[in-house]
Amino acid sequence: MSRRLPACNPCQSSKLSCDHAKPICSRCRNRDMVDRCSYRDRPFKKRKAQALLDNTHAVPQSVSRKSRRYPNPGYLGSSSHTTLFDHLSGNDQRHVTTNSQEDMNDDPSALGCAVTDDRLEQGAAFIIHVRASARLLAWKSLIHAWVSEGINLPVAEPFTISCATVACFTINQCGNEVAESPGSLQAPARTSRQLFTQSCKPLKMAAGDTIEDFCELFCRNAARWETLGIFFTAVSRATIDITHFDSLYSSEQERRALRKLAMRFSDTCLDIALSLDCLNDLQLVLQYENFILHSLVDGDQSYHSWRKLGDVVSSLFALGYHEQLGSASVTPLFLRELRFVSFSRTYSADKNCSIFLGRPPRMLKRYCPTADLPETWETGERFTYRADTRVHSICASLKEDVLDLQKEDQIIRIQKANHIRDATEMQWAAIPTALRLDRPLSSYNQRHVEVDFLVSAKLNFAHVKFLLELTITPRVSNPGIELLRTSADMLSLVVEAIVLKQRLANSGTSLVWKVAYYGLAAAGVLCLALLYSTFDRAAPDATPSKSIRDLSVLVAEIETGALLQPEDPNYALLSGAARTIKNLLDRLITNKFTAQADTQPLIDVLAQPPLRYSDDELITWDTHGLQDFDPEFWLNLSEHPFLMTSESGMLQ
Structure with a gap:
């Protein structure tokens, strides 16, 4: 009987075949990953579920102990100290966004996100809770029925369905592994770490990329906490517009219960994403959609809704989209359009809530050149x-x-x-x-x-x-x-x-x-x-x-x-x-x-x-x-x- 040989860590994590050569396998040598190729001491030793959770307490250096190269502090304005020093050094980076970060390899150790052991464990517990209390396939069907009526999330519209598909797959795959090994916490812990790792990565785009390329960064095998958050937000929003859906609710009480549950899940995903301090375009979209959800569910007089609107405004200012949407030479057109839509709807919500509640607006045109960008209509344009x-x-x-x-x-x-x-x-x-x-x-x-x-x-x-x-x-x-x-x-x-x-x-x-x-x-x-x-x-x-x-x-x-x-x-x-x-x-x-x-x-x-x-x-x-x-x-x-x-x- 042939003896099983362990794969090196990079090949194992990427699910690629390994030739098991030591000290460096051929694949890692060809991929210029010599310094990362290593083998575990006891690769086939089964560990108990509790031992696995205990092991998550010792957060790997790949998640929390490297210097913070990302996130960046966001857009600091044309007169900030960084801009002045950039001019002195001859390196003008006035349009710094998540897309213009210096190249990083795929090693999470380069991301430097401060994810504690408690956060990893809480993420795993949340996934278990979702699996136990949500009928994910029925939730996905609800979203499809909702979208088929022409309704959607106003900003996340291009990728609502993609996020729903990936979120269901990610959580259900975790649940299938749990079913095969009852009582095991290995799958939820691994999924939690993957979600944290992906959420720490910047969303890097090139000028010629498309919306499909953008979706690849948080869909398929790259699900993030924001991906799950958009899915849960869409579920909660769908219950507002679809009054009857037999496979999920048959009474008004059941419909409201599902709406509140999905909204809590959305809040949790957003809170986790914000805790990483890795502000990006997808997180901004989730923030806006989550604010609108609270406005619809809690009411416009709710302080919670008012505070969430302020959070969205703060993120827009931090990203600098009130002044610039990214250089056309490095930022794809669809992404600049997505940023403009996020700004415009937040700017409108700020005015409407200000007038409705009798409070001063937060966003003023004199400080927001983006608000003055011209808007034109196409001949024969229909509703979108x-x-x-x-x-x-x-x-x-x-x-x-x-x-x-x-x-x-x-x-x-x-x-x-x-x-x-x-x-x-x-x-x-x-x-x-x-x-x-x-x-x-x-x-x-x-x-x-x-x-x-x-x-x-x-x-x-x-x-x-x-x-x-x-x-x-x-x-x-x-x-x-x-x-x-x-x-x-x-x-x-x-x-x-x-x-x-x-x-x-x-x-x-x-x-x-x-x-x-x-x-x-x-x-x-x-x-x-x-x-x-x-x-x-x-x-x-x-x-x-x-x-x-x-x-x-x-x-x-x-x-x-x-x-x-x-x-x-x-x-x-x-x-x-x-x-x-x-x-x-x-x-x-x-x-x-x-x-x-x-x-x-x-x-x-x-x-x-x-x-x-x-x-x-x-x-x-x-x-x-x-x-x-x-x-x-x-x-x-x-x-x-x-x-x-x-x-x-x-x-x-």
Whole structure:
């Protein structure tokens, strides 16, 4: 019987045949790896599972004990100390990214990532937990069903399916080995080390590489923690849009449980990747998608979501993508495009969250030249997530211009407002006709995700006009025709989307976000106009009766639970606003108009000034700024004296 001979360590780890020559095998000699060729003392000795885990405590030098050549400190700016010294040494490296790192061999010892024994053990325990609690093949099927409807992760879209396939294979392969040797922890420990090792490697690309080449760096046999994180993020996102999936959940409770579980797995993978301090493009993508997931699951008022947005902004700044996206001579076009999409969507999210929550924005154009890169439309362009990103980027830039108007005096403010208004109209006119909503939603036969995009795009541009008119209005309690018309149009479109919600799919912003962000802002202006009886007869498309109808539908959808449930994000905000709107409508219709219903039309009564309270008494509830329709607005409005009764306090 022939005697088995051990392979050297490099050949064994690479799963290559070895001629077993000592001291250096032929393959290592030919591969110029003489200094790495070595043999284990007891290569075929079986070790107990616990002994293996104990061995992981002694973290190999290949993972943690070499000097840190990677990661780099990120982009340090044109005036930093490193840039100045680079100029002195004649080595200009102003565009340092993960792709311009000096060449490294595949030996993990050159990476220098500080992975402790506890982290390796925690990684193995996490893999075991995933194997025990997740039906991975069914999760993968869920993602395929989700993507087949045209929905996807907006930034990770090009490699969502690839990440799902590789993540399932990596974890299932580990589980198969465990099944063959019950109780063994060898496979999870080895998989954990491989994931850590791959996650420590920089994503090096050449100018001529393609998106397929990029995927090779974190797919197939090179799975990273970020790969698993994108997979779990996609699973959690899919449960939001697919209400029924028999092989995984048959009730709302089961669907929410799966959503939370997958989100926790995504959080764990992201935390592990961040702990390595190896910032790269894939990690940035995972950070953004994880933030959006928390925004959808936890709500936009959640501090956790706000903090995660700040983390994404910090990573963008650290990578320098606010100033440069990589030199065209060394960075492939698709990668610069991926970085621009990541920046644009984060920049838009920063503006929207700032306005919604009444907080200062983190990203400003004066410090972000990338925000001023021109965006153009192709003739006959159809819906894509790239087109959705373009709309977000254009509107976010316009919204920042509107925010800056608050610093100007009234004369300059109106002058600049006219320029912004013209720019908004020009940008809207530049959008291809197929991507502009210009007729009732019920007349569109496109895929649900495309119809949702049409709604989102029109609401986004309408919101710019809304903010602009709000800025130049001295008193919101006495709005002009344009503000009333814009508010009425926004609310009508939101109500139409609610009524026809079965025809919409999440193209990038959920229906609840549309209601909370656009619908409530418009409803706030209309409620103040009803409260102060300041509707203008010269605006036939913004009448009290139309506003009351739309507000009533909004209240009914929220109160009946047709729009969202108590467990859904932003429920407290929407339900509180619905109660306030209902109180206002009840008071207007029953208390104020009952005695006059037989003798005077409703619109004539609404034209009368409010009774009992003077302007001095009501001035406390007047609003003046862009961010006065944040969640506190509805709490203050509910305490308005016009919505109180002397007998029982607030009208119920």
